[in-house]
Amino acid sequence: xxxxxxxxxxxxxxxxxxxxxxxxxxxxxxxxxxxxxxxxxxxxxxxxxxxxxxxxxxxxxxxxxxxxxxxxxxxxxxxxxxxxxxxxxxxxxxxxxxxxxxxxxxxxxxxxxxxxxxxxxxxxxxxxxxxxxxxxxxxxxxxxxxxxxxxxxxxxxxxxxxxxxxxxxxxxxxxxxxxxxxxxxxxxxxxxxxxxxxxxxxxxxxxxxxxxxxxxxxxxxxxxxxxxxxxxxxxxxxxxxxxxxxxxxxxxxxxxxxxxxxxxxxxxxxxxxxxxxxxxxxxxxxxxxxxxxxxxxxxxxxxxxxxxxxxxxxxxxxxxxxxxxxxxxxxxxxxx
Amino acid sequence: xxxxxxxxxxxxxxxxxxxxxxxxxxxxxxxxxxxxxxxxxxxxxxxxxxxxxxxxxxxxxxxxxxxxxxxxxxxxxxxxxxxxxxxxxxxxxxxxxxxxxxxxxxxxxxxxxxxxxxxxxxxxxxxxxxxxxxxxxxxxxxxxxxxxxxxxxxxxxxxxxxxxxxxxxxxxxxxxxxxxxxxxxxxxxxxxxxxxxxxxxxxxxxxxxxxxxxxxxxxxxxxxxxxxxxxxxxxxxxxxxxxxxxxxxxxxxxxxxxxxxxxxxxxxxxxxxxxxxxxxxxxxxxxxxxxxxxxxxxxxxxxxxxxxxxxxxxxxxx
Numbered sequence: 001x002x003x004x005x006x007x008x009x010x011x012x013x014x015x016x017x018x019x020x021x022x023x024x025x026x027x028x029x030x031x032x033x034x035x036x037x038x039x040x041x042x043x044x045x046x047x048x049x050x051x052x053x054x055x056x057x058x059x060x061x062x063x064x065x066x067x068x069x070x071x072x073x074x075x076x077x078x079x080x081x082x083x084x085x086x087x088x089x090x091x092x093x094x095x096x097x098x099x100x101x102x103x104x105x106x107x108x109x110x111x112x113x114x115x116x117x118x119x120x121x122x123x124x125x126x127x128x129x130x131x132x133x134x135x136x137x138x139x140x141x142x143x144x145x146x147x148x149x150x151x152x153x154x155x156x157x158x159x160x161x162x163x164x165x166x167x168x169x170x171x172x173x174x175x176x177x178x179x180x181x182x183x184x185x186x187x188x189x190x191x192x193x194x195x196x197x198x199x200x201x202x203x204x205x206x207x208x209x210x211x212x213x214x215x216x217x218x219x220x221x222x223x224x225x226x227x228x229x230x231x232x233x234x235x236x237x238x239x240x241x242x243x244x245x246x247x248x249x250x251x252x253x254x255x256x257x258x259x260x261x262x263x264x265x266x267x268x269x270x271x272x273x274x275x276x277x278x279x280x281x282x283x284x285x286x287x288x289x290x291x292x293x294x295x296x297x298x299x300x301x302x303x304x305x306x307x308x309x310x311x312x313x314x315x316x317x318x319x320x321x322x323x324x325x326x327x328x329x330x331x332x333x334x335x336x
Numbered sequence: 337x338x339x340x341x342x343x344x345x346x347x348x349x350x351x352x353x354x355x356x357x358x359x360x361x362x363x364x365x366x367x368x369x370x371x372x373x374x375x376x377x378x379x380x381x382x383x384x385x386x387x388x389x390x391x392x393x394x395x396x397x398x399x400x401x402x403x404x405x406x407x408x409x410x411x412x413x414x415x416x417x418x419x420x421x422x423x424x425x426x427x428x429x430x431x432x433x434x435x436x437x438x439x440x441x442x443x444x445x446x447x448x449x450x451x452x453x454x455x456x457x458x459x460x461x462x463x464x465x466x467x468x469x470x471x472x473x474x475x476x477x478x479x480x481x482x483x484x485x486x487x488x489x490x491x492x493x494x495x496x497x498x499x500x501x502x503x504x505x506x507x508x509x510x511x512x513x514x515x516x517x518x519x520x521x522x523x524x525x526x527x528x529x530x531x532x533x534x535x536x537x538x539x540x541x542x543x544x545x546x547x548x549x550x551x552x553x554x555x556x557x558x559x560x561x562x563x564x565x566x567x568x569x570x571x572x573x574x575x576x577x578x579x580x581x582x583x584x585x586x587x588x589x590x591x592x593x594x595x596x597x598x599x600x601x602x603x604x605x606x607x608x609x610x611x612x613x614x615x616x617x618x619x620x621x622x623x624x625x626x627x628x629x630x631x632x633x634x635x636x637x638x639x640x641x642x643x644x645x646x647x648x649x650x651x652x653x654x
Contacts, residue, residue: 004567006613008601024366031372035419061373063420066467110469139563141517148515176562180517183506235550235562243506318556322549322586331542 030054043071059098059105109142123154173227176236211250214258238282292332352391354604355382375417380429381620412451423465428477460495471512476525479532497533508543520560520573527577531640545583556591567608568618571625576639589629596622
């Protein structure tokens with residue numbers, strides 16, 4: 001684990017130095033001891049306790065977690081009743097402590113997953129851990145990944161998981177992780193509703209040739225509108241909005257007229273927002289992209305699109321070269 | 337040189353001194369101890385940084401190489417340090433060190449290759465070790481490692497690439513696993529893997545390039561995903577990805593350079609952000625990021641292999 005976020009002069013005083021030296025000595029001894037136990041295949045309670053003490057200081061020593069798994073594999077073979085329960089409970093307690101210390105510890109999450117895969121935990125316990133961790137940090141991608149793992153294992157419906165993302169988004173529109181999760185669920189739900197083999201969408205290429213239905217799109221536009229009406233500078237909703245637009249450009253929607261209608265509605269909405277906030281970067285960018293979809297023949301729209309990019313180059317100079325290049329590329333939205 | 341003017345230029349001497357000071361450091365400080373288990377990567381970061389600033393000759397290499405080879409397990413993989421378990425991450429770092437120093441003669445290539453091969457899964461993904469954690473980081477490690485050894489044909493490349501492609505998200509980015517949220521570190525791994533596999537055609541470069549250039553915050557520094565704080569290490573993960581897809585000019589390089597400079601410590605080393613403690617990881621990635629932006633005096637770095645370009649050319653026989 002590399003040391004992120006540690007202030008330079010935070011530990012220079014003598015008392016802190018002494019404490020650090022003491023901790024260093026303890027850590028060094030613990031580490032050497034645990035590696036020794038591992039080498040000897042010593043899986044008794046005492047050694048496991050030492051290992052736990054080490055991991056409580058540093059949850060990222062993967063070899064120590066490996067040792068614990070070797071110990072469990074060996075002992076669970078013959079352990080029964082209380083001993084068994086005790087062994088397993090220790091792992092739960094330890095992983096929770098480790099995750100409190102470092103909520104992003106790959107090793108700790110993996111160890112927990114390993115316990116579940118061995119049937120040593122109940123889904124409810126794990127979901128509860130997930131919810132607690134997401135309440136603490138709604139952007140913890142390890143936790144979201146863990147939640148996906150649990151949902152798949154428990155057969156939780158995509159609809160239920162979708163409701164969970166709605167809940168998270170309504171708590172905080174700026175939850176990019178929840179919006180991301182939404183794209184997965186909606187895509188999967190749509191693919192599941194396609195009965196025929198006509199769709200050559202492969203769930204594993206990340207590209208969908210299957211778009212969301214117009215009903216679904218209407219619902220999603222309503223949701224994302226709430227997000228950017230509430231806070232236009234919150235970028236998460238805007239990334240999602242552009243993805244919705246990619247879906248809207250699907251050939252099925254072009255054919256049934258939905259695209260044309262939706263483009264005009266969204267252009268109108270963007271214009272209204274610009275009246276209140278004329279220099280809102282995200283609204284300007286969205287409008288520029290929407291105007292591209294009106295087609296190259298629509299010279300007025302193209303001219304407006306160019307002038308929007310000129311404005312963006314001024315209000316968001318950090319990305320000047322991006323805007324300069326992309327205005328000639330006539331980029332609307334991707335179809336991912 | 338005044339304290340202030342030091343911060344607007346790369347203080348190569350100070351950084352060389354800092355990295356050199358790590359060389360013979362006995363594992364006594366807590367900081368050193370808590371990173372003991374990843375030391376092999378630490379050495380790769382330190383040595384490559386020294387190469388980029390033209391100071392590799394200052395390092396004591398023989399003793400280090402002896403120690404490095406002790407980190408190799410019977411299975412062929414390398415651990416992060418003696419006594420620890422082998423893992424894909426340190427296997428790559430070890431091979432990178434040996435390639436950097438042109439000491440592949442020390443390596444039983446067949447053994448390493450068989451270790452990496454053994455970790456490929458039926459769906460093309462790679463586990464980190466025998467305990468089965470799957471992550472696109474390990475796909476990158478596997479492909480980079482094998483490519484440096486000229487042994488890419490020992491694994492199922494089609495499946496490996498398909499798996500990476502299956503991790504592409506709505507925003508053009510990539511995550512740890514299929515469905516994993518886009519994150520600059522994972523994006524580097526996936527784009528690097530796709531570059532090695534000659535499969536960049538499935539990357540939506542305009543969309544991803546835009547997502548990546550949106551990582552630049554008001555401070556000029558880069559974050560790893562939306563709404564997060566900037567961190568010097570993203571000067572590498574984001575920039576190398578942008579470089580590979582030909583859009584490195586989409587970020588404001590002057591402001592990023594300023595940010596990296598401000599993260600320097602007058603005593604040497606670079607930290608994750610201004611005012612924090614330095615470490616060799618951020619020192620390397622800050623320098624590597626500056627190299628990608630052609631900062632004067634730095635050797636050129638290859639964005640795919642995270643090694644000096646001259647070294648990659650040598651290895652690939654160009």
